[in-house]
Amino acid sequence: MRGVASWGRLSADPHHTIGLHDAAQVASVLAGARVPGLAHGMGRSYGDVCLNPAGLLWLTAGLDRFISFDGTTGRLACEAGVLLRDIQRLALPRGWALPVMPGTQQVTVGGAIANDVHGKNHHRYGTFGDHVLRIRLVRTDGSTLDCGPGLRPKWWAATVGGLGLTGVITEAEIQLRRLTGPWLDTETIPFAGLQEFLGLADESEASWEHSVAWIDCLSGTRARGLFMRASPAGPQTRPEPVPRVLRVPCVPPILLVNRFSLRPFNALYFHRGRMRAGRAVMHQESFHYPLDALLGWNRLYGPAGFFQYQSVVPRRAGAAATEAMLGEIARSGEGSFLAVLKTFGERTPPGMLSFVQPGVTLSLDFPHRGARTLALFERLDAIVAEAGGRLYAAKDARMPRALFEAGYPRLDEFAAFRDPGVSSGLSRRLLRS
């Protein structure tokens, strides 16, 4: 057994691990398991959705082969452990790209499907699952099911966003989109207050492909921030930037993220952003994945680890609920450098348990300071519940069962598709098995 942590590093519980390397062998490996297991990709989920404490993890990173790519249609077939980064490296020079990318490229195709991840362009391209044409799902009874939007659609809807609980995805076929190059036309606009943010978001959805805002989580209901929007820039003659990657070498023994470091950092970040406001051409990696340039940044939160709290609330309640949450956060003095505000468009996601719903989404990291952090979450939960919103399971490590059940009305329907030989920390916490 060995300790495995997820991205939030809240625990490193012992797990039995089995590496999957040969897609043809997966059915027999799963059928031979004597205890419930769980697929584990890059562990880029923050909490226990990708953990199975004291149980078994099937590590999928070894299922990393490309199967086929059609440069005319943009259809790509690959194994489920292939990283989104490697797909982008293959596709971009050929004029194609993944239509939806989360805030890090270091995730597997299986993990992106199982959490039905979203990017900064939901209003234009929906979620990752919207672009998957077919998957192969292996169950612990040894059976193999191919499914897609038009093939066993119920299995499909249960597995996209299905939190790994319907079996192990071994391969997927994905429809890429045309993209002429890695450059983006961007614009940064300082804003003050939620109404101004929502006005910018509404205006940007019509003509910009990506939009996202950074906010100063200590500025309370005034919520000063920087709104960033971007669209593909077309071919450029400028040279590609040389990637510079730094590494956080160790876990500092004390928590460096505190109100004394946070307040000046946020003020500086805002004022620097305001100075640089306006239009610029940026490389897509700098715009989309700035954190990928600092390896192991999750160690900065010290030995106790950290939570991410990501909520979505419907648009009509969006401004009031988000203001209420920011007020609570500012009063508590908790929060982090990474407060992100986005809107999701009016699209229905493909999965029964997909997180995305039309509305306003706020995500924030919180160092784990014990009871006072958990008490703040209870106050935030009450605001989310009252607004008819939900929390993102990919980021969760502690939400109450009642909030999960209220936020995900298709849970009963989903139950029929669960694989009884699969279990996770999150499923035992929120689904009783």
Ligand SMILES: Cc1cc2nc3c(=O)[nH]c(=O)nc-3n(C[C@H](O)[C@H](O)[C@H](O)COP(=O)(O)OP(=O)(O)OC[C@H]3O[C@@H](n4cnc5c(N)ncnc54)[C@H](O)[C@@H]3O)c2cc1C
């Ligand atoms: C810096 C950072 C930024 C992020 N930004 C975003 C964002 O913008 N949008 C967003 O939606 N998410 C975001 N995330 C979350 C991340 O995209 C998801 O948690 C993603 O699912 C992680 O993929 P993974 O390969 O690491 O999977 P893991 O975290 O290892 O697993 C995630 C889930 O997928 C299941 N799974 C993994 N592989 C398979 C498989 N082959 N078959 C079946 N189930 C499988 C696991 O059981 C688990 O339930 C971010 C995470 C980080 C660290």
